[in-house]
Amino acid sequence: MTRARERLIVVSNRLPFVFSRSADGRWETAPGSGGLVSALVPVLRNRGGTWIGWSGTACEGPDLEDAVAAAGRDAGYELKAVPLDAGDVDKFYHGFSNEVIWPLFHDLQSLCNFDPSYWQAYKKVNQTFARVVAAEADAHDFIWVHDYHLMNVAAELRALGNRSRTAFFLHIPFPSPDIFFSLPWRLTLLQALLKYDLVGFQTNRDRRNFIQCARTLLGEVSVQGKGQVLTLNAGARAVRVGSFPISIDYNTYMKQASAPQVAARAEELHRLLPRRKVILGIDRLDYTKGIPHRLLAFRNTLERYPELRERISLIQVVVPSRVDIPGYGELKTRIEHLVGQINGAYVRPGGWVPVWYVFGSLSRNDLLAYYRAADIALITPLKDGMNLVAKEYCACSIEEDCVLILSEFAGAASQLHRGALLVNPHDIEGVADTIRRAYHMDQSERRARMRRMRRSIREYDIFWWVDGFLRAAIAKDLAAFPVPAGYVEDSVSDYIPI
Numbered sequence: 001m002t003r004a005r006e007r008l009i010v011v012s013n014r015l016p017f018v019f020s021r022s023a024d025g026r027w028e029t030a031p032g033s034g035g036l037v038s039a040l041v042p043v044l045r046n047r048g049g050t051w052i053g054w055s056g057t058a059c060e061g062p063d064l065e066d067a068v069a070a071a072g073r074d075a076g077y078e079l080k081a082v083p084l085d086a087g088d089v090d091k092f093y094h095g096f097s098n099e100v101i102w103p104l105f106h107d108l109q110s111l112c113n114f115d116p117s118y119w120q121a122y123k124k125v126n127q128t129f130a131r132v133v134a135a136e137a138d139a140h141d142f143i144w145v146h147d148y149h150l151m152n153v154a155a156e157l158r159a160l161g162n163r164s165r166t167a168f169f170l171h172i173p174f175p176s177p178d179i180f181f182s183l184p185w186r187l188t189l190l191q192a193l194l195k196y197d198l199v200g201f202q203t204n205r206d207r208r209n210f211i212q213c214a215r216t217l218l219g220e221v222s223v224q225g226k227g228q229v230l231t232l233n234a235g236a237r238a239v240r241v242g243s244f245p246i247s248i249d250y251n252t253y254m255k256q257a258s259a260p261q262v263a264a265r266a267e268e269l270h271r272l273l274p275r276r277k278v279i280l281g282i283d284r285l286d287y288t289k290g291i292p293h294r295l296l297a298f299r300n301t302l303e304r305y306p307e308l309r310e311r312i313s314l315i316q317v318v319v320p321s322r323v324d325i326p327g328y329g330e331l332k333t334r335i336e337h338l339v340g341q342i343n344g345a346y347v348r349p350g351g352w353v354p355v356w357y358v359f360g361s362l363s364r365n366d367l368l369a370y371y372r373a374a375d376i377a378l379i380t381p382l383k384d385g386m387n388l389v390a391k392e393y394c395a396c397s398i399e400e401d402c403v404l405i406l407s408e409f410a411g412a413a414s415q416l417h418r419g420a421l422l423v424n425p426h427d428i429e430g431v432a433d434t435i436r437r438a439y440h441m442d443q444s445e446r447r448a449r450m451r452r453m454r455r456s457i458r459e460y461d462i463f464w465w466v467d468g469f470l471r472a473a474i475a476k477d478l479a480a481f482p483v484p485a486g487y488v489e490d491s492v493s494d495y496i497p498i
C-alpha cells in the first residue's frame with residue numbers, strides 16, 4: 001500500500017527507550033539518554049512517524065515486541081525493534097562502532113583496534129537494519145538514518161531495491177584525511193555514505209573534511225553551491241552535503257528550569273556550598289570528554305591561585321556509559337584517583353571540599369537544578385560533534401549571570417564563540433587561567449556574553465535544525481540555505497583566539 005503523505009522514519013542504533021526484565025519477568029521501559037535521544041524525541045513527539053532501532057537487549061521474543069509497541073503508543077509514535085544477537089552486539093557495537101569509528105573520528109587513532117572481523121559484523125548488522133527498514137518503508141517515505149553505527153544502511157537499502165529518499169546525519173565529528181585514511185575500509189565506507197541523498201554534518205569543518213576525503217579517494221569530485229548545503233558530484237551521483245549544527249528544545253529547557261521545584265533545588269545546592277562559586281562539569285564517561293585534563297586544570301587553578309581556594313568548588317558529574325568497553329573502567333579509575341588526590345591535598349575538614357564527584361545519572365530535575373546553580377560551566381571535551389550540555393546550560397541560565405568555558409574542539413564552539421570563553425583542553429595552565437578569569441569576570445560582561453549565546457540557541461533550536469535538515473533533503477533550490485548568522489564559516493582558526 002502506498003501512502004499519499006511522506007512519513008518520517010528515523011533509524012538509529014538504539015531505540016529511545018531502554019528495555020529490561022524486572023524480577024517478576026515483565027519488561028520494564030525507561031527513557032534512553034544521550035545527545036541523539038535528547039535531540040530527536042521532541043521531533044517525533046511533534047510530527048509522529050516511526051523510530052527503528054535495536055531494543056538494547058539480545059533476548060527477543062513476542063513479549064518484547066509487545067513491550068516495544070506499548071512504549072511507542074505511550075510516546076505518540078511507532079517503535080520498531082531490530083533483532084541483534086549477543087555476537088552481533090559485541091563485534092558491531094563494542095567492536096567496529098566503538099573501538100574503530102568512535103576513536104578514529106575523534107582523532108584518537110592510537111586507540112583504534114582495526115580487527116577485520118569487526119568490519120564483517122558492521123556490514124552484517126547494517127544489512128539487518130536495512131532489511132527491517134525496507135519492510136517498513138515505501139517509496140514515499142523519508143528515511144533519516146543517524147550516526148556512525150549505521151553508515152552502510154543506504155548502500156544496503158539500495159542493494160535490496162529500496163528507492164525511498166534517504167538522508168544521514170553524523171552526530172560525531174568527521175576526521176581530516178590524514179586520520180580517515182588509516183581506516184582499512186576507507187573507500188567502501190566513503191562510497192557507502194555517498195549512497196545517501198543527503199549527508200549532514202555538525203559543522204562546516206566536518207563537512208570540509210568529508211569533501212577533502214572524497215576528493216582524494218575518488219578523484220573526480222566537484223562541489224557546487226555556497227552556504228549551508230552544497231552538492232557534491234562524484235561520477236554519476238549528486239549528493240547533497242550540509243552542515244546542520246544540532247540543538248536543543250530551548251523553550252522547554254527554559255520553562256522547566258524556571259519551575260519552583262528546580263529553583264528550590266538550585267538554592268539548596270548553593271546553601272550547601274556557601275560563599276563560593278560553583279563550577280560544573282557533566283559528561284558521559286568517555287575519553288573524548290577530557291575529564292582527567294579538566295581535573296588537572298582545576299588542580300592547577302588551586303595550586304597557582306591560592307586566593308581561589310575555598311572560593312570555588314567543582315561539581316563533576318560522570319554519567320556511566322559503555323562500561324563493557326575496554327578502557328572505560330580504567331578511565332573511571334583515573335578520574336576517581338585524581339578526585340581523591342585533589343580533595344586529599346586541599347580539603348578543609350568539616351568545611352570546604354574542592355571536588356564534588358557524582359558517578360551516576362541525574363534525574364531531569366536535578367540536572368536542571370545543577371545547570372541553574374552553576375556559576376561557571378566547564379565543558380572541555382578533547383573533541384566533540386556538538387556538545388548539547390553547553391547549550392542546555394545556557395538555556396537554563398535564566399538569570400543570565402554565569403560563564404561558559406568551552407573547548408575549541410566542541411562543535412558548539414562554532415556557534416557560541418562570541419559568548420563563551422574558549423579554551424584548548426590540552427593546555428592545563430590556559431584552562432586554569434580561564435577559570436580564574438571566569439571567577440573574576442564582572443557582572444555586565446557575564447550578562448552580555450550569556451545573553452548573546454542564549455539568543456543564538458533560542459533562534460537556532462532543535463526545531464530549526466530538523467526543519468532545515470528536512471527542507472534540505474527536498475528543496476529544489478539550495479541557495480535558500482545561507483550559513484546561519486553568527487556561525488563560523490570555515491576553519492577552526494577563525495575562532496581560536498590566537
Ligand code: GDG
Pocket residue numbers: 033034035036038039171172246282283284317319360361362363364367384385386387388389390392
Ligand atoms: C553525541 C555527540 C552531540 C547527561 N547527563 C545526564 C543527562 N545528560 C544528557 C544531557 C545531554 C546528553 O545527555 C549528552 O549530550 P552531548 O551532546 O553532550 O553528548 P553525547 O552523548 O556524546 O552525544 C555529541 C550529540 O550526540 C547530539 O548530536 O552533541 O557531540 O557525541 O542532552 O542533558 N540527562 C539526564 N541525567 C544526566 O545525568 N537526565
